[in-house]
Amino acid sequence: MVTTERVQERVQIPLAVEVLSAERIAYLDGLVRQAKTAAAVFTQFTQEEVDRIVKAMVLAGLEQAQHLARLAVEETRLGVMEDKVLKNMVATEFVYNYIKDKRTVGIIREFPERNLVEMAEPIGVIFSLTPITNPTSTVLFKCIMAIKTRNAVIFSPHPKAWHCCSEAVRIMYEIAVKHGAPEGVFTCLETPTLLDNAFLMKHKDVGLIDATGGPGVVKAAYSSGKPALGVGAGNTPVYLERTADLNTAVVDIIVSKTFDNGTICASEQTVVIDDEIYELALKKFADLGAHVCNEKETKQLERTVIDPQTGFMQPMAVGQKATDIARFAGLAVKPNTKLLIAPIQGVGREHPLSVEKLFPVLAVYRAKSVAEALRVCVEVNHAGGIGHTAVIFSRNDEIIRKFGDVINAGRIIVNSPGSVGALGAVYNDLVPTFSFGCGTGGGNSTTDNVNIFHYLNIKRLARRTQTHMWFRVPNQIYFNMNAVENLRQFPSLSTIIVTSPLLEQMGHVDIVRRHICPKTHVHVQVIPDAEPEVKVITQGVEALNFYKADQIIALGGGSVIDAAKIMKLKYESPEADLEYLAAPFLDLRKRVVQYPTEKLNRARLIAISTTSGTGSEVTPFAVLTDKASGRKVTLADYSLTPDVAIVDPQFVMSMPKGLTADTGIDCLTHALEAGVSNYASPYTDSSAMQAIRMVFKYLPIAYEHPQDEEARCMMHNAACIAAMAFSNASVGVNHALAHAFGARFGVAHGRANALMLPHVIAYNAAVPTKFMASPYTKGYVAHKKYATVSDLLGLGGHTVEEKVRNLIQATEQLLDQLGFPKSIAELGISREEFQRAVPELASIAFDDPSWRSNPRMPLMTELVELFWKAYEGRGVAKVGGTSQKQLV
Amino acid sequence: MNAVFLNIEETRVVQALREAGEKLDGREGEVVLDFSSVRRIDSNALPAIEELARIADEKSVKVALRGVNVDIYKVLKLVKLSRRFSFVN
Numbered sequence: 001m002v003t004t005e006r007v008q009e010r011v012q013i014p015l016a017v018e019v020l021s022a023e024r025i026a027y028l029d030g031l032v033r034q035a036k037t038a039a040a041v042f043t044q045f046t047q048e049e050v051d052r053i054v055k056a057m058v059l060a061g062l063e064q065a066q067h068l069a070r071l072a073v074e075e076t077r078l079g080v081m082e083d084k085v086l087k088n089m090v091a092t093e094f095v096y097n098y099i100k101d102k103r104t105v106g107i108i109r110e111f112p113e114r115n116l117v118e119m120a121e122p123i124g125v126i127f128s129l130t131p132i133t134n135p136t137s138t139v140l141f142k143c144i145m146a147i148k149t150r151n152a153v154i155f156s157p158h159p160k161a162w163h164c165c166s167e168a169v170r171i172m173y174e175i176a177v178k179h180g181a182p183e184g185v186f187t188c189l190e191t192p193t194l195l196d197n198a199f200l201m202k203h204k205d206v207g208l209i210d211a212t213g214g215p216g217v218v219k220a221a222y223s224s225g226k227p228a229l230g231v232g233a234g235n236t237p238v239y240l241e242r243t244a245d246l247n248t249a250v251v252d253i254i255v256s257k258t259f260d261n262g263t264i265c266a267s268e269q270t271v272v273i274d275d276e277i278y279e280l281a282l283k284k285f286a287d288l289g290a291h292v293c294n295e296k297e298t299k300q301l302e303r304t305v306i307d308p309q310t311g312f313m314q315p316m317a318v319g320q321k322a323t324d325i326a327r328f329a330g331l332a333v334k335p336n337t338k339l340l341i342a343p344i345q346g347v348g349r350e351h352p353l354s355v356e357k358l359f360p361v362l363a364v365y366r367a368k369s370v371a372e373a374l375r376v377c378v379e380v381n382h383a384g385g386i387g388h389t390a391v392i393f394s395r396n397d398e399i400i401r402k403f404g405d406v407i408n409a410g411r412i413i414v415n416s417p418g419s420v421g422a423l424g425a426v427y428n429d430l431v432p433t434f435s436f437g438c439g440t441g442g443g444n445s446t447t448d449n450v451n452i453f454h455y456l457n458i459k460r461l462a463r464r465t466q467t468h469m470w471f472r473v474p475n476q477i478y479f480n481m482n483a484v485e486n487l488r489q490f491p492s493l494s495t496i497i498v499t500s501p502l503l504e505q506m507g508h509v510d511i512v513r514r515h516i517c518p519k520t521h522v523h524v525q526v527i528p529d530a531e532p533e534v535k536v537i538t539q540g541v542e543a544l545n546f547y548k549a550d551q552i553i554a555l556g557g558g559s560v561i562d563a564a565k566i567m568k569l570k571y572e573s574p575e576a577d578l579e580y581l582a583a584p585f586l587d588l589r590k591r592v593v594q595y596p597t598e599k600l601n602r603a604r605l606i607a608i609s610t611t612s613g614t615g616s617e618v619t620p621f622a623v624l625t626d627k628a629s630g631r632k633v634t635l636a637d638y639s640l641t642p643d644v645a646i647v648d649p650q651f652v653m654s655m656p657k658g659l660t661a662d663t664g665i666d667c668l669t670h671a672l673e674a675g676v677s678n679y680a681s682p683y684t685d686s687s688a689m690q691a692i693r694m695v696f697k698y699l700p701i702a703y704e705h706p707q708d709e710e711a712r713c714m715m716h717n718a719a720c721i722a723a724m725a726f727s728n729a730s731v732g733v734n735h736a737l738a739h740a741f742g743a744r745f746g747v748a749h750g751r752a753n754a755l756m757l758p759h760v761i762a763y764n765a766a767v768p769t770k771f772m773a774s775p776y777t778k779g780y781v782a783h784k785k786y787a788t789v790s791d792l793l794g795l796g797g798h799t800v801e802e803k804v805r806n807l808i809q810a811t812e813q814l815l816d817q818l819g820f821p822k823s824i825a826e827l828g829i830s831r832e833e834f835q836r837a838v839p840e841l842a843s844i845a846f847d848d849p850s851w852r853s854n855p856r857m858p859l860m861t862e863l864v865e866l867f868w869k870a871y872e873g874r875g876v877a878k879v880g881g882t883s884q885k886q887l888v
Numbered sequence: 889m890n891a892v893f894l895n896i897e898e899t900r901v902v903q904a905l906r907e908a909g910e911k912l913d914g915r916e917g918e919v920v921l922d923f924s925s926v927r928r929i930d931s932n933a934l935p936a937i938e939e940l941a942r943i944a945d946e947k948s949v950k951v952a953l954r955g956v957n958v959d960i961y962k963v964l965k966l967v968k969l970s971r972r973f974s975f976v977n
Contacts, residue, residue: 036966036967037931037934037935037967038931039966040934040962040963040966040967041929041930041931041934041963043959043962043963043966044928044929044959044960044963124966182930182931183930183931183932184931
């Protein structure tokens, strides 16, 4: 509430405390100490004890409502006694009705579905300033809130309302203590001064300032450095729209504006009335006891009730009756006049009555259109009432919503009285209050109706949630020799086979063609066997459109299958922006960018892989190269996963030895990294562990005896199974290192992986310098999982350390067996050249998203160290090596 | 110098603390006040506890509180009295 008097406090409230006497400081310290002791003792109380005290206080407040109202009017000479009785009753009964079943001790709210519990922690000592306009009701309200929340309060009432407030505090205190509240829980400052307020606002043991008063008090509270609740100024605009129920609206406005002679700061200040109903509305106001001023009377009123120097209302008018104000202004009005209505032509200093008037004087404005009405309401709102309250009377929902949109007010009251409406719980479901938060516009931290929850520290007990996970793979996977025959069960009118020139030459395309459903039109789209480029994709999509394809068969290695995935994406959703879809993300489920779900076309994607490594036939990944920009775009989304995977070893029987080794180790790396990944689950573990076992058993055979059908078949299956694991658990730091190194030195992916692999196992098995935050794992388990792998492979060992060591040795032996170089140095890369490259390699590896699921967070220095270990060679891959402490 | 053990009953905390203070004559090495049966303390107990701490300081006697439940411990912490005592289980 703004009165001129309190506006002046803005500059008067001193924050320095030096001028207080030692005696006064001792007195104030004593009050705080007493309150602090009471608050400390109060922490031991249960909800039931607190509620019992609150109920007794409420009943006492109701009993004393008239006594306190009478005292307030006698002392302040403001307002209407009968209305103040109602205020006191609202402050007790209505507030009680709201709080009685609310928990404020211990657990106050539970959200089982979120594994979240909210618990209450009292604030301690609250320093509370109360106003002259609603003195006793505010005290009753704050006392009840404080007991409900187990806080102690030191009150500093407005000096001109001290007696009635101190009586209200006494009544509340005595009844509270009688029912068990700690002694000293409320105190009322004797002869409060601005210096006292300033001292207490800064007192170290005061936990919260609750300032209900003018902007000066609020600003001082917020400037004190203490947490504070402050109530801002009001200037309530009212839009009386032409569709409103006029009879109800006029009565509501009169009820509100005359309630306690207009002292509630949420009461109506300027009513903007649509032109069509303006005359009728004023007539109705007049019929019900309002005096509508003519131009001359309005001027007289302005001069009387508004201070021409400050532009604010005159204190002498606050809370006075309409007839008294008319008398001050020299207006002749009927003796039963309730309200003075003054037409104004605008808002601002030139229109003095457009400001807040805490007395029964109401400005009215005639608006020619909705747009004008809303504009004037916004002007009133911004003329001292931002964040506070606004009112609209209308039956037009669209206009009501627009009003809510353009007006900045914590409470926008619809078709009901502003003042009583804003208090809450009478005309609406707002929380009952005697303190209106006005948001940042009003210099406050909240727009809420201040309530018990503002008197609490709310603690959130957040239990660890079992985050749901996933295991997504193609709907159908056909495997083993001649699995390609299953193609014929997929009906298609038009099929495009995407493949590479070599595979076409080898006759693989013909094999596929033979098994496609009869009567299907087949077109073969041959693309280079390299990472797909934009141009290749564009041509593929053109072919898909030209042939109106309903099926795509990708026959090839990872690059060909990736190309087909992207072609399908662009064919089905031509608007898909690949660069945009490749935006980085941390958690697949929380990613910002969503892949298109609306499809222009639909085509089934069947992936037939012709290598045993990438497993692209079951993965949700695809890599695209944009030659024009020189950028590589990595797409990842389960919508990219092929619909059908065919894992037929006949297409890999002729793989050369080198490719067999490279792709086989790529497969092993996938499985090992998925196995220790932070996203690993029992579902991915089963796939990863099985794939590892198959690789160790069959890769050497497939390498040495390429025509061994069983070994080829098992390796082909292992690649697919490992891919199912890493599609859902992702990979790790090995891939990040291999990507960076392979791209820089032109080393095949599988070979690059092989150079890193033993070192990465040792690295992950050691105590991490930095752990990765992961809700999916419990404890650090990478070393134990490696030990499990070792057990599965039957490598022996008694301790985890021994088992990990054995796994590293077995891996190194496998790599030796497959003829992999032992070190980067063996590739002919000089130490100097490597030294020059390493800083950039580490930087690129660190930017690689692959390691995000690694169990251990790699530091840049560790990436450098790993590169150097790979350079030096396999001999240095020892568990518990140089800088790594072994986990047991 | 020996330790002196005193039992504090919930129904007469203030009185018991006063008596404990009166008994301190500086010859005890340590006084152990057993709060095991005290469930809660009120506003009057806190000044009594503070007074006991003052007397103990004056007479250079160490005071240990035994069996203080965590709710009471929190009260002592809030009024900054916990640092004046040692706590034993």
